Amino acid sequence: MTKIAIIGGGIVGATAAFYLVQTKDNQVTVFDEPHGQATRAAAGIISPWLSKRRNQKWYRLANAGTQLYPQLVIDAQLDQRAYHEVGTLITRKTDVKLDELWQLAQARLQSAPQMKNIVRWSPQKINAELPFFKPDIFAGGVFVTGGARVDGKQLVNQLLRHANVQLVKQHAQIKRQQTQILVNQQPFDQIIIAGGARAPELVQQLGFNLLVRPQKGQLIELADNDLAITGNMPVVMPEGERDIIPVGKHQLMIGATHENDQGFDLTASTQVINDLLKSGQSVITGLTESMITNVRVGTRAYTDDFAPFFGQLPALKNVWIASGLGSSGLTTGPIIAKLMAQSINGENVDLTPFTLPVTNYLSSIDRKA
Incomplete structure (x- = not known):
């Protein structure tokens, strides 16, 4: 039996857990600290095809992610609250x-x-x-x-529930002890670090500095009987404005923001809320502040080249990492998780079409590793 620890129960961690438990010889433990998690605060749009981003590895990864979703929906029995192909x-x-x-x-x-x-x-x-x-x-x-819409919180909850893994809701500590890597003092055969913007804290304990920074994201939820909206309406990406996500009868979301230099602050900002509302008001008839029912706030992980990366940490062949997913995490996260799960299960998977080497995102390495 292979004992596997996954640190982080967001989109990468939850999907990796789902795929790893498909192999009976794997015993999977997910260490999940959901407070501030980007996935649970996110409402995503699965539609990367018309992006003007020039990073070809990112586009291959995002395109592969869209191909994976329909089968993942079937295999994990996801309902329309988690994933809905509305265009x-x-x-x-x-x-x-x-x-x-x-x-x-x-x-x-x-x-x-x-x-x-x-x-x-x-x-x-x-x-x-x-x-x-x-x-x-x-x-x-x-x-x-x-195209489709995804609700991050519903998605990870349903994936973890279907995977039926051991879920430990506590902060994870990782350290080396001679030839072993311990998570919360427990030895594991394989470890996946999927802690998003918190990954640098974990990696530093293994002797590395990780070039990942936090980015705050906020979106607003609105509801009112006067909003002529149904849950089957498409997601709209209006030029020059925030994305509009119809999510149910008379309900929608607007967002999300990309706020640098905010660290891990999870305070809902009045100024940002007003900016999001103003963006919605520029295209939607009759939108008012009184319609706001909730504000979602989370912290994403970003890299200097705005690209996700994943793979093994150098000199630690049993430690895997995925981070830097940014605002495309709900699109790229599941395929990243599946590729890592396949590798851990012994399949010969070529990651190079989708990511630069993990070493590109390490500022210094403990040469004693």
């Missing part, structure tokens, strides 16, 4: 920009059949399908039918 609408304010977006969508569709169909929506179509928007504020949009 995504990306809008533009001018015909020129809309033409450019349409051409990009057509090109990306060739290598991403999971996009399913792409449809060009006119202003009239947008107003007909999404009556809560102010009329004629967009030149149009590109609707991607394969």
